[in-house]
Amino acid sequence: xxxxxxxxRERNRMHGLNDALEGLRRVVPCxxxxxxxxxxxxxxxxxxxxxALSEVLHSGKAPDLLSxxxxxxxxxxxxxxxxxxxxxxxxxxxxxxxQSSDPHLQGGGSYSFQGPGLxxxxxxxxxGHLDFSHGAKPLSYVYDGPLLTDCSSPAFxxxxxxxxxxxxxxxxxxxxxVAAGDFPFGLQHYGPLLYAPTHPLDGLxxxxxxxxxxxxxxxxxxxxxxxxxCMTTLNAIFHES
DNA sequence: TAGGCCATCTGGTCCT
DNA sequence: AGGACCAGATGGCCTA
Numbered sequence: 001x002x003x004x005x006x007x008x009r010e011r012n013r014m015h016g017l018n019d020a021l022e023g024l025r026r027v028v029p030c031x032x033x034x035x036x037x038x039x040x041x042x043x044x045x046x047x048x049x050x051x052a053l054s055e056v057l058h059s060g061k062a063p064d065l066l067s068x069x070x071x072x073x074x075x076x077x078x079x080x081x082x083x084x085x086x087x088x089x090x091x092x093x094x095x096x097x098x099q100s101s102d103p104h105l106q107g108g109g110s111y112s113f114q115g116p117g118l119x120x121x122x123x124x125x126x127x128g129h130l131d132f133s134h135g136a137k138p139l140s141y142v143y144d145g146p147l148l149t150d151c152s153s154p155a156f157x158x159x160x161x162x163x164x165x166x167x168x169x170x171x172x173x174x175x176x177x178v179a180a181g182d183f184p185f186g187l188q189h190y191g192p193l194l195y196a197p198t199h200p201l202d203g204l205x206x207x208x209x210x211x212x213x214x215x216x217x218x219x220x221x222x223x224x225x226x227x228x229x230c231m232t233t234l235n236a237i238f239h240e241s
Numbered sequence: 242t243a244g245g246c247c248a249t250c251t252g253g254t255c256c257t
Numbered sequence: 258a259g260g261a262c263c264a265g266a267t268g269g270c271c272t273a
Contacts, residue, residue: 002259007250009260014248038246
């Protein structure tokens with residue numbers, strides 16, 4: 001009897017954990033009810049997402065879409081990378097070109113990601129490692145910005161800092177999606193990403209699916225104030241750029 | 242069929 | 258003592 005009660009508690013606990021993970025799936029890019037990210041890929045993508053947004057904050061510049069996606073996909077498995085690219089209506093080859101003029105890449109071989117993607121101790125391919133014997137270009141090679149050396153910048157697993165996101169300011173507005181009550185990163189909502197933004201990041205959500213400016217704070221929501229200050233900062237940055 | 246992913250059970254450990 | 262948390266084991270399902 002005691003064992004059965006313990007089993008039931010453990011089941012509930014794991015269900016709670018899975019609910020939380022599902023919540024995480026909904027707030028990271030590329031949410032799809034039909035094609036769910038695995039637990040591990042959800043965590044990896046979330047890590048990349050946090051890192052990418054932190055880099056935006058740190059650099060004070062708007063990233064271009066391509067660089068942002070590249071940062072998101074670092075260390076993800078190939079299927080997940082394809083999924084993210086598909087969500088963003090990008091051809092994976094756009095950021096994993098088939099032909100490379102980089103002498104380091106000639107003749108095929110493989111390349112381990114630097115920076116956020118590679119987590120020591122995790123399985124190598126397909127995680128954190130890309131075989132580009134067919135000419136695929138490693139993600140870290142497509143960065144063109146200067147290196148960051150500021151130790152206050154978030155780093156992944158103590159790994160060397162990756163270059164910041166590019167600064168062309170091509171973030172898109174998700175206002176329509178937010179107004180429609182849909183989560184902006186939903187599978188079907190990536191068209192606007194490819195167009196010129198009006199107020200970049202305006203539509204980015206708070207924790208519970210509301211754009212910051214739409215919210216009326218309840219006592220519970222006030223605990224999210226730091227996040228909203230962060231979003232305000234981001235908005236200011238993007239409006240300036 | 243092998244490998245990945247997942248849910249569940251289980252026993253151990255720690256905390257209240 | 259009872260609950261929370263954790264990690265290992267196991268079996269089912271799915272896909273390449």
